[in-house]
Structures are given as C-alpha cells and as structure tokens.
Amino acid sequence: MALRTIREYGDDVLEKKCKTVKEITPRIKELVQDMLETMYNANGVGLAAPQVGILKRIVVIDVSPEADQPLVMINPEILETDGEQTGYEGCLSLPGKSGVVTRPNYVKAKATDLDGTEYIIEGEELLARAICHELDHLDGHMYVEKVEGELVNNEDLVEDSEEE
Numbered sequence: 001m002a003l004r005t006i007r008e009y010g011d012d013v014l015e016k017k018c019k020t021v022k023e024i025t026p027r028i029k030e031l032v033q034d035m036l037e038t039m040y041n042a043n044g045v046g047l048a049a050p051q052v053g054i055l056k057r058i059v060v061i062d063v064s065p066e067a068d069q070p071l072v073m074i075n076p077e078i079l080e081t082d083g084e085q086t087g088y089e090g091c092l093s094l095p096g097k098s099g100v101v102t103r104p105n106y107v108k109a110k111a112t113d114l115d116g117t118e119y120i121i122e123g124e125e126l127l128a129r130a131i132c133h134e135l136d137h138l139d140g141h142m143y144v145e146k147v148e149g150e151l152v153n154n155e156d157l158v159e160d161s162e163e164e
C-alpha cells in the first residue's frame with residue numbers, strides 16, 4: 001500500500017468524466033487500498049479515484065466515528081434520493097475550506113465491491129451527503145459548483161460554532 005498524491009482544485013483531472021471499471025484486476029485492488037490509506041491519512045470521509053489522478057469510476061467512503069467501516073463503491077449509481085439536508089461540506093481536494101451545500105437526506109445507490117459483487121446501499125445524512133459528493137467527482141464536478149454563498153476557511157467555521 002502507498003499514499004497517493006491528492007490532486008487539488010484547479011487540476012484538470014478533477015474536471016473529467018471517469019470511465020467504467022470493466023474488470024477488478026489486482027491493479028484496481030491496489031488502487032482501492034491506496035485510496036483508503038490516502039483518505040484515512042488525510043482524515044477524510046470520502047475519496048474518489050480522480051482525486052488521486054485516476055479517471056475510473058471508483059470511490060471509497062467511511063463516515064463511521066472510528067473510521068473502521070470502509071465502503072468501496074466501484075461503478076456506483078444513485079437509484080433513488082429523498083428529502084433534503086443543508087450543511088457545510090468540504091473536500092480533500094480543497095483543503096481548509098468549507099461551503100454550504102444542499103443535498104438529498106436519503107440516497108439509495110448500487111455499486112460493485114472488490115469481489116465483483118453488486119450490492120445496494122441506503123444512506124442518510126452524512127453518508128447520503130458523502131455518496132452524492134463522491135459520485136459528483138466521477139463526472140468531473142466539485143461541490144464548489146453547488147455552494148450557497150461563500151466558501152469559508154475551516155478556522156472561521158470553528159470560531160462561528162463556538163459563538164453559537
């Protein structure tokens with residue numbers, strides 16, 4: 001396993017549409033392990049392959065408090081959404097910043113796991129937000145396109161919440 005370099009906002013690779021994974025090869029498995037390691041190392045809750053410069057439809061997510069429940073989504077597709085949530089969102093490709101984004105509060109998606117098995121996942125709140133955010137990356141979209149108002153520095157965000 002190895003850490004991969006996280007591409008930052010402005011890098012062309014983050015604006016491209018990713019290709020479907022046709023076969024789960026040892027190289028794909030290695031990429032997924034590296035993506036998990038890179039995500040955990042950066043204290044993120046999600047990472048998409050284009051964020052490490054690979055234009056393939058792969059995302060990893062872990063929204064568990066202990067960061068011990070990795071979710072691997074290969075060729076993911078959203079099947080259903082419901083409700084709405086509005087809150088701050090950040091991205092490992094835009095470190096130190098956050099912005100308010102409205103997302104569905106419930107998402108049902110299908111994806112393939114590392115064994116090549118297709119599965120269905122349902123998520124609410126943070127998981128629903130993470131799935132939407134990461135899947136947007138696969139089509140070359142960043143959350144900044146959806147931000148309501150200004151991007152803020154995370155330090156200011158902490159101060160704001162302390163004042164409330």
Ligand code: ZN
Nearest residue numbers: 090091092093
């Ligand atoms: Zn992101």
